[in-house]
Amino acid sequence: MGVEVSVENLTKSFGSQNIWRDVSLTLPEGEVSALLGPSGTGKSVFLKTLIGLLHPEQGSVVIDGTDITQCSAKELYEIRKLFGVLFQDGALFGSMSLFDNIAFPLREHTKKKEDEIRKIVMDKMELVGLAGAEDKLPGEISGGMRKRAGLARALVLDPQIILCDEPDSGLDPVRTAYISQLLIDINAEIDATILVVTHNINIARTIPDNIGMLFRKELVMFGPREQLLTSEQPVVKQFLSGDRFGPIGMSEEKDESVAAAEAAMQAAGIAGGGTQDDFSEIIPQVKPNPGMPVRQAAIRHRANVEAMLPTLPPRAQEAIRASMAAEDARAADDEAAAMSVLETAPIPQI
Numbered sequence: 001m002g003v004e005v006s007v008e009n010l011t012k013s014f015g016s017q018n019i020w021r022d023v024s025l026t027l028p029e030g031e032v033s034a035l036l037g038p039s040g041t042g043k044s045v046f047l048k049t050l051i052g053l054l055h056p057e058q059g060s061v062v063i064d065g066t067d068i069t070q071c072s073a074k075e076l077y078e079i080r081k082l083f084g085v086l087f088q089d090g091a092l093f094g095s096m097s098l099f100d101n102i103a104f105p106l107r108e109h110t111k112k113k114e115d116e117i118r119k120i121v122m123d124k125m126e127l128v129g130l131a132g133a134e135d136k137l138p139g140e141i142s143g144g145m146r147k148r149a150g151l152a153r154a155l156v157l158d159p160q161i162i163l164c165d166e167p168d169s170g171l172d173p174v175r176t177a178y179i180s181q182l183l184i185d186i187n188a189e190i191d192a193t194i195l196v197v198t199h200n201i202n203i204a205r206t207i208p209d210n211i212g213m214l215f216r217k218e219l220v221m222f223g224p225r226e227q228l229l230t231s232e233q234p235v236v237k238q239f240l241s242g243d244r245f246g247p248i249g250m251s252e253e254k255d256e257s258v259a260a261a262e263a264a265m266q267a268a269g270i271a272g273g274g275t276q277d278d279f280s281e282i283i284p285q286v287k288p289n290p291g292m293p294v295r296q297a298a299i300r301h302r303a304n305v306e307a308m309l310p311t312l313p314p315r316a317q318e319a320i321r322a323s324m325a326a327e328d329a330r331a332a333d334d335e336a337a338a339m340s341v342l343e344t345a346p347i348p349q350i
């Protein structure tokens with residue numbers, strides 16, 4: 001079972017350079033959340049602050065009753081065992097085989113015997129589709145395989161919290177879809193709290209239960225996917241549709257003359273390259289593969305969204321109600337389809 005991560009009024013600077021300030025959000029236990037934001041807004045810094053690798057000047061990060069910004073080194077060491085982290089570049093040791101890379105946390109943090117370690121490592125390698133690649137060195141495999149090896153390593157200690165920094169960077173769309181599906185399946189299986197840092201719009205729109213967005217040193221919004229995917233907030237809307245017209249520019253701050261020129265282009269009917277949808281419909285969330293357990297977090301999430309519905313704008317309420325009704329209708333069909341798939345074919349391994 002995952003644990004809740006509660007962040008309050010967090011502020012981080014390096015010297016005189018403030019990265020972000022007053023960030024407050026709660027990652028609900030067992031749910032998948034995504035943190036979005038343009039490059040350089042401090043997403044990786046945020047992730048490293050959550051595990052106590054970087055120290056904020058202000059605010060708290062409470063995990064399992066402990067504020068990791070205040071606790072002792074010994075307490076932090078214990079709390080870190082709850083985490084599995086997939087760093088942006090995979091962060092594998094280049095001179096070690098995949099097996100040894102993935103076994104590393106077990107050898108470092110547990111007193112398990114080698115035969116037990118072998119069993120866990122082989123299990124996780126199979127889970128991420130790397131069976132047979134134990135002896136390969138990181139330099140001998142593709143970027144997608146390195147990501148999956150990093151994910152297997154993040155899973156060996158049975159983490160209750162999984163942090164993934166841009167799991168899609170360097171991957172083609174198909175491999176990105178596989179790794180996204182894997183995250184949802186893992187969530188269904190172990191109910192861990194997951195945070196994915198990304199600027200991949202497709203991941204943002206189809207994978208997480210909750211979405212947060214960092215922009216101009218602040219958390220613009222954090223909430224259920226249903227809320228952000230129907231939001232009229234200009235930054236959120238621009239980012240999620242991948243459009244060049246809007247408050248976000250090539251460098252983070254867009255200057256006034258550029259904004260005015262773009263407004264004129266938009267008025268003249270010139271497209272900004274975005275998805276062109278009007279956000280009145282919520283894209284269905286990716287479901288676990290047939291044969292996986294039902295995601296417990298999805299059930300809790302649904303109840304929370306139903307409770308907050310009356311507080312949302314009427315247009316959003318309408319879209320959310322429609323998507324819930326469509327989801328219920330689909331659920332029955334899916335169940336029948338899953339049964340027939342399971343009877344006829346094994347689930348493919350990636």
Ligand SMILES: Nc1ncnc2c1ncn2[C@@H]1O[C@H](COP(=O)(O)OP(=O)(O)O)[C@@H](O)[C@H]1O
Binds near residue numbers: 019040041044
């Ligand atoms: N250890 C560090 N020391 C000083 N500045 C840093 C350090 N780590 C990150 N930064 C700065 O923090 C800002 C945000 O970086 P990062 O979190 O990597 O952005 P993102 O992941 O959103 O692309 C950048 O300006 C970067 O140069």
Ligand SMILES: [Mg+2]
Binds near residue numbers: 043045165
């Ligand atoms: Mg980053």
